């Protein structure tokens with residue numbers, strides 16, 4: 001990272017700590033990830049503000065606070081293998097790839113997936129597998145997963161994702177249409193314990209991949 005963006009990323013991490021993010025490794029990953037790389041040049045000057053930003057195709061790069069919060073919730077149980085639904089710009093994937101040994105990520109818009117793959121390669125993050133497809137179905141032949149993170153709001157919790165969770169695996173998912181809540185769901189055998197974390201606002205998890 002260049003000097004200026006490095007300073008800005010460190011400042012962003014400091015703001016997230018003030019906003020309540022406690023996991024040092026998450027703050028460290030935010031501080032060392034060039035968020036402008038995940039945006040169009042015209043928006044690069046806003047890269048280190050704590051706001052969601054458009055990434056094209058009607059999609060958004062989530063607000064840094066929520067990226068950090070979801071990451072913190074997911075990594076607390078030290079997952080080995082993680083699945084992300086909604087690769088989008090690849091920023092959340094870049095944060096996760098620094099914190100877990102193995103990441104799989106699914107995106108339904110091909111052009112976003114191609115860009116995200118290039119960005120992670122540029123950052124030398126090579127522990128990520130990309131799938132173009134429908135996240136409602138998960139990625140069963142790579143599972144089970146110790147952690148699954150959904151970065152778009154689902155109308156209901158996708159059954160396939162519950163099935164692909166490992167024992168004591170954790171699913172972090174925004175659920176709802178207009179009023180959405182972030183849920184943390186933990187698997188205990190065939191039982192699932194659900195905890196409401198906070199109110200959130202995500203773009204919808206759509207059915208099916210885009211041709």
Ligand code: SAH
Pocket residue numbers: 055059060061062085086087088089090091092093106107108109112133134135136151152203204205206207208
């Ligand atoms: N994690 C992303 C956030 C992107 S916004 C980032 O860091 O930038 C949510 C993304 O979910 C969008 O790119 C959207 O295309 C994708 N998405 C929506 N429904 C999907 C589905 N059913 N399967 C896979 N991806 C989906």
